[in-house]
Amino acid sequence: MTTKPLLKVKGLKKYFPVKKGLLAKTVGYVKAVDDVSFHVNEGETLGIVGESGCGKSTTGRMLMRLLDPTEGTVEFDGKELTALSSEEMRKTRRDIQMVFQDPYASLNPRHTIERILSEPLLVHGVKSAKERKEKVHQFLEIVGLSAYHAKRYPHQFSGGQRQRIGIARALMTNPKLIIADEPVSALDVSIQAQVLNLMQDLQQEFNLTYIFIAHDLGVVRHISDRVGVMYLGKMVEVAESEALYAKPLHPYTQALLSAVPVPDPNFSKEEVFLEGDMPNPANPPTGCTFHTRCPFKMDICSQVVPQLTELEEGHSVACHLYNETSDNDIKKMEGSLYAKG
Ligand code: SF4
Numbered sequence: 001m002t003t004k005p006l007l008k009v010k011g012l013k014k015y016f017p018v019k020k021g022l023l024a025k026t027v028g029y030v031k032a033v034d035d036v037s038f039h040v041n042e043g044e045t046l047g048i049v050g051e052s053g054c055g056k057s058t059t060g061r062m063l064m065r066l067l068d069p070t071e072g073t074v075e076f077d078g079k080e081l082t083a084l085s086s087e088e089m090r091k092t093r094r095d096i097q098m099v100f101q102d103p104y105a106s107l108n109p110r111h112t113i114e115r116i117l118s119e120p121l122l123v124h125g126v127k128s129a130k131e132r133k134e135k136v137h138q139f140l141e142i143v144g145l146s147a148y149h150a151k152r153y154p155h156q157f158s159g160g161q162r163q164r165i166g167i168a169r170a171l172m173t174n175p176k177l178i179i180a181d182e183p184v185s186a187l188d189v190s191i192q193a194q195v196l197n198l199m200q201d202l203q204q205e206f207n208l209t210y211i212f213i214a215h216d217l218g219v220v221r222h223i224s225d226r227v228g229v230m231y232l233g234k235m236v237e238v239a240e241s242e243a244l245y246a247k248p249l250h251p252y253t254q255a256l257l258s259a260v261p262v263p264d265p266n267f268s269k270e271e272v273f274l275e276g277d278m279p280n281p282a283n284p285p286t287g288c289t290f291h292t293r294c295p296f297k298m299d300i301c302s303q304v305v306p307q308l309t310e311l312e313e314g315h316s317v318a319c320h321l322y323n324e325t326s327d328n329d330i331k332k333m334e335g336s337l338y339a340k341g
Contacts, residue, residue, distance in 0.1 A: 005039040012036045012072035030282045032058040034233035045210040047220030050230035097170035101182035103162035107154040114150035120172040139168040160191035181213045218260040232289040239315040249317040
């Protein structure tokens with residue numbers, strides 16, 4: 001892994017218009033992604049975590065330009081993706097691939113696995129049928145399946161095998177970046193570990209960079225080098241994985257972690273519970289959008305939007321609890337919430 005950024009995202013926004021009436025007049029916007037910035041270094045895995053509706057999948061789709069951003073920039077490997085023509089973007093998609101949550105929905109049920117895996121090769125100009133077939137067989141073996149599976153159809157595979165096929169399809173064009181959107185959420189827990197291990201092995205073998213999107217901090221823990229936590233379209237905390245799990249700073253991250261079982265019996269943590277449901281993104285709360293559910297809410301929280309600020313090297317948080325607070329006060333707060341017992 002290097003510290004050279006492969007992807008730099010700045011001020012990314014996606015606002016969906018809310019229309020009403022016969023004339024479909026725009027009466028407001030759903031701010032699905034609202035001013036999100038982050039980077040991913042070559043060879044690393046960035047986990048993006050948050051509840052459903054927080055904007056993590058919309059962010060993933062904008063990086064592939066499956067959705068056009070309302071505002072913001074996405075620089076991939078030195079190229080500004082938002083400025084590329086559709087033809088240039090088609091060529092660039094060779095280097096950025098996506099693995100989806102539901103492999104069954106993303107694999108055409110009428111096509112054989114050979115045809116499904118050959119398609120990306122055809123699109124990117126591999127003309128020789130023999131070469132395509134060889135590559136399909138090679139990648140089936142790489143993801144733990146066999147060449148004889150090539151003639152079968154998606155319904156003839158288990159969920160875990162289908163996700164292996166989804167991963168093989170993403171690998172066919174030798175990409176640099178894979179955006180995996182909840183790739184194991186639909187699988188049994190026992191199969192999840194196998195697919196995660198496979199993804200880690202492939203990362204080493206092919207020097208891949210991953211963005212791993214999940215709703216559960218437990219799933220991304222072992223695969224991510226860094227983790228970004230999103231809430232209602234905003235990034236509220238970003239840190240190296242170890243730092244985030246050892247001392248989460250944002251109350252929302254603390255609440256998400258309270259829901260994750262801790263394997264260390266010597267580690268005691270005070271639990272932070274979420275109050276209420278995620279607010280309507282078409283009508284988000286003022287100030288800190290988390291204030292309607294936050295157990296530490298202060299007066300300022302409903303009035304002023306907290307900015308994502310780096311508190312320690314590589315650890316940023318958007319929360320007024322840490323504004324103009326001394327290091328000692330911060331340590332006291334961490335100590336009380338996440339104490340080694
Ligand atoms: Fe809670 Fe206020 Fe921090 Fe928001 S800014 S997370 S409401 S303490």
